[in-house]
Amino acid sequence: MKRLLTAALLTLSFASHAELVSTDWKTEGDALATLDTETGIEWIDLSETDGMSINTVLSMTSAGGKFEGWRLPTEDEVLTLFDAAFTGTFVTGPNTSAPKFKEQILAFHELFGYTSYNIDRAYGLYEQDNGNVVLMGVRNNETVFFKHSESPYSADFSKSMYGVFLVSDGGDTISSINNPALNIMNANSPYNVPLAGSGALALLALGAGLRKRNEVM
DSSP states (O other): OHHHHHHHHHHHHTTTSOOEEEEOSSSTTOOOEEEETTTTEEEEOGGGSTTOOHHHHHHTTSTTSTTTTOBOOOHHHHHHHHHHHOOSOOOOSSSEEEOOOHHHHHHHHHHHOOSBTTTTEEEEEEEOTTSOEEEEEEETTTEEEEEEOOTTOSTTOOOTTOEEOOEESSSSSHHHHHOGGGGTTOTTOTTOOOOOOOTHHHHHHHGGGOBOOOOOO
8 A cells, every 4th residue: 555655646746747657677566667658768776777887787788687678778868757757947067956856856766766875865877979978866855966977977987876877668677578568658669559649558557556666976
């Protein structure tokens, strides 16, 4: 009952944008992935890539690797995710943050976990279209880092409390294997069929199985 109530509350938290809902990666109930029902893309929890570099994670996406089938997201996909997770305006720039999103930060943790607990953090690295590595994430229930850059960041940079964003187009989580309709809005999904509509279709596909999990310098 608590899981279902939490799921309902968090879905409401993102109601003005796309619906972000928890899915299961390896075993039923692990809640280690998040589905954006508007894009049909699934995101692995940042806690699962904590302490790894982008190149390390990339090497593990090949056949037999821990993240087989997953891929690095495009810059647009990361920005779309944060637009879905946080209402309000971000100031774009190389080092910017926005200390005004407490409730949405808590909801983000529910979905993506933690990369640090001593100061609550969920940090994710990704490559921009120009090849630069930047950080997006949340800290201390008060700050959202948006395109945050530091001189050490590179595809080989790794440090505890920094994860790497990783996405799936479908078929890499137990949830999407059991229910391919979850990724129906993703044109790149191996299960995609032409169908107009909204992310509500994926929410219907999830049915009563919505789950959230409590879990960024």
